[in-house]
Amino acid sequence: MDRPCRLLLLSELCVRNVAYDVSLSRSLLTWKRRASSPVYRPFRASVNRSVPVTEIISVREEQWMNGSDQKDDSSWKKIKGGDRSDCRQAFTVLYVERCRQHHWRCAEVNFTCPDGVLCQNWVSSIREQLASISARPRNLLVYINPYGGKRQGKRIYEQKVAPLFAQAGISTHVIVTDYANHARDHLKTDADLSKVDGVVCVGGDGMFSEIIHGLVWRTQIDNGVDPNCPDEDLSPCSHRIGIIPAGSTDCICFATVGTNDPVTSALHIIVGDSQPMDVCSVHHHNMFLRYSVSLLGYGFYGDVLTDSERKRWMGPARYDISGLKMFLTHHYYEGTVSYLPARGIIGTPRDAGRCRYGCAVCQHNGQIQSERAEKYKTNEDSECADDGEWRTIRGKFLAINAASMSCACPRSPKGLSPAAHLADGTTDLILVRKCSRFNFLRHLLRHTNKDDQFDLAFVEVHRVVRFRFTPRYCQSDSDLELDLLENGKRQIFSQICRDHPACGCTRTNSSWNCDGEILTHTAIDVRVHCRLIKLFARGIEELQVFADLSNPCADVEYCDRKLRSSAGLFFMSLFVG
Numbered sequence: 001m002d003r004p005c006r007l008l009l010l011s012e013l014c015v016r017n018v019a020y021d022v023s024l025s026r027s028l029l030t031w032k033r034r035a036s037s038p039v040y041r042p043f044r045a046s047v048n049r050s051v052p053v054t055e056i057i058s059v060r061e062e063q064w065m066n067g068s069d070q071k072d073d074s075s076w077k078k079i080k081g082g083d084r085s086d087c088r089q090a091f092t093v094l095y096v097e098r099c100r101q102h103h104w105r106c107a108e109v110n111f112t113c114p115d116g117v118l119c120q121n122w123v124s125s126i127r128e129q130l131a132s133i134s135a136r137p138r139n140l141l142v143y144i145n146p147y148g149g150k151r152q153g154k155r156i157y158e159q160k161v162a163p164l165f166a167q168a169g170i171s172t173h174v175i176v177t178d179y180a181n182h183a184r185d186h187l188k189t190d191a192d193l194s195k196v197d198g199v200v201c202v203g204g205d206g207m208f209s210e211i212i213h214g215l216v217w218r219t220q221i222d223n224g225v226d227p228n229c230p231d232e233d234l235s236p237c238s239h240r241i242g243i244i245p246a247g248s249t250d251c252i253c254f255a256t257v258g259t260n261d262p263v264t265s266a267l268h269i270i271v272g273d274s275q276p277m278d279v280c281s282v283h284h285h286n287m288f289l290r291y292s293v294s295l296l297g298y299g300f301y302g303d304v305l306t307d308s309e310r311k312r313w314m315g316p317a318r319y320d321i322s323g324l325k326m327f328l329t330h331h332y333y334e335g336t337v338s339y340l341p342a343r344g345i346i347g348t349p350r351d352a353g354r355c356r357y358g359c360a361v362c363q364h365n366g367q368i369q370s371e372r373a374e375k376y377k378t379n380e381d382s383e384c385a386d387d388g389e390w391r392t393i394r395g396k397f398l399a400i401n402a403a404s405m406s407c408a409c410p411r412s413p414k415g416l417s418p419a420a421h422l423a424d425g426t427t428d429l430i431l432v433r434k435c436s437r438f439n440f441l442r443h444l445l446r447h448t449n450k451d452d453q454f455d456l457a458f459v460e461v462h463r464v465v466r467f468r469f470t471p472r473y474c475q476s477d478s479d480l481e482l483d484l485l486e487n488g489k490r491q492i493f494s495q496i497c498r499d500h501p502a503c504g505c506t507r508t509n510s511s512w513n514c515d516g517e518i519l520t521h522t523a524i525d526v527r528v529h530c531r532l533i534k535l536f537a538r539g540i541e542e543l544q545v546f547a548d549l550s551n552p553c554a555d556v557e558y559c560d561r562k563l564r565s566s567a568g569l570f571f572m573s574l575f576v577g
């Protein structure tokens, strides 16, 4: 049985001239309308309120004179003259209030006290409790991309975020970027990270990508880890990252907070939330290419991105046009996929459950992965922390996707891999083999309805910790000879065609779409690093009473990374309406 929390304070205070019993414990601030109050209505929702101390933003001293309050952020002001009996001391508590669809807002309640000493006691007790929350950041390094999205980054930060940080007593060092990769390069070398508790990115997913590249790289160099070596265990970043959405799409923010709202994100930063997140490192042999946190896509999704980049002048419509074009073109690509299945974990890519706040799958699997890594460190006989049985699949693929999170978006409300997790140390490897256009369309359409998109003969999905891909033209001569022997002479002619695209029969290679950027190499080695970074977020909370229960997809109304990551699910809207 839970022991009731010891009360630190219990007083009769007034809220809008009505008497309330107000109590403070280490975990809760509660105000209950007194039964003796003339307007007592015990069943009215607003009569009793409790706010977790962890969700109090700040407390502010006020003065109350003849019914009109005068705000004062930090110091007491003596009221000159007048009737002293009309002057009561007051304080305001600012706290997190949940609204529809995962939005948080800053609400406030004003308490008036019968005397100044009691008021001061309340203010200092609440401040003491807030100061004891070690997870809250006190100093932040903020990067603003002034050109992201609708170029509103600076305005959003100054008008919506900075005042909240000031209220919460957070000091900031703000850098408005001058050029692409300014934030990444500053973090890699110049930033004095010892003076800050976290890094905030004001921009879109591209800006977030810059931040993780700078921070992860810097952490490895500081810890003597070679980022170019794909077998090295990367050191986790100790600084949390906050995302203030100000890009065109803001996929990562949506996936970790549940909404793209700057105020909600700022409040998650203030309360000191922490959401671990897996990061995939992508290497070409012993050369580091990029880090990825959402989608790596070869074939269909790579082609859509490549084609859409040539059509930038079209604006967002280019994703629909390129998607439709790539669907009609129906290219498939040959190659070899090898992967290490995740071992000892709970959960599969076809689970009905979703990764949400306090996800049990992430906790369990994260624990397993860190125990395994620890064992590897102390066991010198083992060659690699993720040693296990590699499996190999050769074939012709329309798409090869690795989803490290669900990648949900309005056009694909369930996402590419609905049951993927943010921090379980795995990625869902989805292989769509060569099939008819009609079948491929069936697969794509299933991202928008209730049917299981993996329940098709030509689609397979594996939860993996590492995978490699080698396009056919990169395979060694001996591999090709083996294939020829296996498949007969007919292969020789088609191989000649593939190797000489001038004949126009088919394209040899696709490109990898890595979180919306095109990779320069097609032969890649991808390794998941469990909980490498932490965000100032908590994962999507289950829908509250205010949620729109009639629409189960209401909480996934967001755009993804310029629709880049899932671009191509475009034309389904044409069919699905």
Ligand SMILES: Nc1ncnc2c1ncn2[C@@H]1O[C@H](COP(=O)(O)OP(=O)(O)OP(=O)(O)O)[C@@H](O)[C@H]1O
Pocket (backbone or CB within 6 Å): 144, 145, 146, 147, 148, 149, 150, 176, 177, 178, 179, 180, 181, 182, 202, 203, 204, 205, 206, 207, 208, 210, 246, 247, 248, 249, 250, 251, 560, 561, 562
């Ligand atoms: N000062 C700058 N000038 C030009 N480009 C910049 C600057 N600062 C950052 N960038 C680059 O701008 C690119 C896009 O920025 P950002 O992601 O913030 O917005 P977006 O592309 O509109 O949104 P999203 O990525 O969510 O679609 C990033 O890749 C980043 O490297």
